[in-house]
Amino acid sequence: MMDAPSRRVSAQLADRLFDIRTIYHEPEIDRFARAREVFDRYPDAERIVVPSHGAIPGLYGNRGSVDDWVRLKREVLVLGEKKSLTARPNGRSSDWIAPSTANGCAMSCSYCYVPRRKGFANPVTVFANIERIVGYLERHAGRQGVKAQPNQCDPSDWVYDIGENSDCSADALISDNVSDLIDLFGRLPNAKASFATKLVNRQLLDLDPREGTRVRFSxxxxxxxxxxxxxxxxxxxxxxxxxxxxxxxxxxxVNLSPVIVHEGWLEEWADLLDQVADGTSARTKAQLAAEIIFLTHNEDLHEVNLGWHPQGEDLLWRPDLQETKQSQSGQINVRYRSAWKGRWVAQLNDLVATKLPECQIRYAF
Known part of the structure; x- marks a missing residue:
């Protein structure tokens, strides 16, 4: 149970991010206890039945929604069932990508890849069938057995990314899905959860992770x-x-990401690494590792961003520094030109080694 200070801080954070007025939900979603808990958390919200959490007329794919990009994140919630449960191999940040327990985010980072497939709105979707997801993950981890060889993901545990399509720190303000996952990986002997976050939710400090969850602060x-x-x-x-x-x-x-190149960028990163070195304990630095990810942007997302936050595009959309690459899904992505990027990656790697020598770099690209 959270202590009083944690409850107060969590409530203040939730109030800053959410004022849920509309809940779109799939038919009969209240057969799941988690959905009933969410309804109870927002008793005054209007409930609208939709055929599917991914097909909401007037929300996704509606160009006019972009004008309300942030308001929709604050006021709209979606409840659905995660029907396809698959742990996808990864091998970079984690061994496996776990089935999502949420999709979308209350925050509005203008480089985020999640809304690229949705169009013009990206509120949080909570998947209510958490018991089935937890059961699937427990069985999947059991089938893996002991990790025979260390890799860049972890020397001894199978790592499952539980936040590929959302920010778990924000998700935990809406439902207990994240708490259930942290409890699961706290008791699994051969696996750990991992998620990246840009939100400090001290509610998570009152859980008992038992070293089974890796938090990657971006x-x-x-x-x-x-x-x-x-x-x-x-x-x-x-x-x-x-x-x-x-x-x-x-x-x-830590996730040092996305690395956004502009005039004076390396000096700014040097200052940031000094802040980490000076602001953390010896114990924290001794277990620290980093992922370094340079910006990849997207043509469609660029157009969406111009509708709600054009200032950010001055940093993100740099044709003078970037080249195009078609993704497997056919979308046009842009990334820094390979001839320059390799040099920039090496420069940042060297900077980490100098400023934060305790920090292992798990991968950089």
């Missing part, structure tokens, strides 16, 4: 974050929380 220089990390916790607050999460039994890593 960091970038504050001056850039203020432009593109909309509705997130300040970078300084994320750094300040790292020791608290380690003390609470979490493994804490």
């Amino acid at each position: 960091l970038m220089p504050e001056v850039t974050s203020k432009v593109v990390d909309v509705r997130t916790s300040k970078v300084a607050e994320r750094i300040a929380a790292m020791d608290e999460f380690v003390e609470a039994g979490y493994e804490v890593h």
Whole structure:
């Protein structure tokens, strides 16, 4: 149970991010206990039945929705059932991508890849069949057995990314799905959960992760974050929380991402790494590892962003520095030109080795 200070802080954070007035939900979703809990949490919200959580007329695919991009994230919630349960192999950030327990996000980072497939709105969807998802993951981890060889994901545990399509710190303000997952991986002997976050939710400190969950705080220089990390916790607050999460039994890593190249970018990253080095304990630094991910942007998302946050595109959309690449789904992505990017990756790797020598770089691209 959360103590009083944690309850107050969590309530304040939830109030800042959410004022749920409309809940779109699939038919008979209240057969799931988790859906009933969410309805009870927002008793005054209008409930609208829709055929599917992914097909909501007037919301997804509606160009006019972009004008209300942030308002929809604050006021709209979707409840659905996750019907296809598959743990996809990854091998980079994690061994497996777990089936999502949520999709979408209350925050509005303008580089986020999740809304690329949705169109012009991206509120949070909560999947209510959490018992089935937890059961699937427990059986899947059991089939893996002991991890025979260390890899870049982890030396001993099979790592499952539980937040590929959402931010678990925000999801935990809406339902107990994240709490259930942290409890699961706390008792699995051969597996751990992992999720990246840009939100400091101290409600998570009152759980018992038993070193079975890796929290990856996403960091970038504050001056850039203020432009593109909309509705997130300040970078300084994320750094300040790292020791608290380690003390609470979490493994804490950092995502240095996305790295956005602009004039003076490397000097800004040097200052950020100094902040991490000076702002964390020896215990935190001793277990620290990093993922470095340079920006990939998207042509369709660029057009969406121009409708609600064009200032961010001055940083994200840089044709003078970028080249196009067609994704497997046929979308047109842009990334930094390969001839330059390789040099920039090496420069940032060297900077981490100098400024934060305790920090292992798990991968960089």
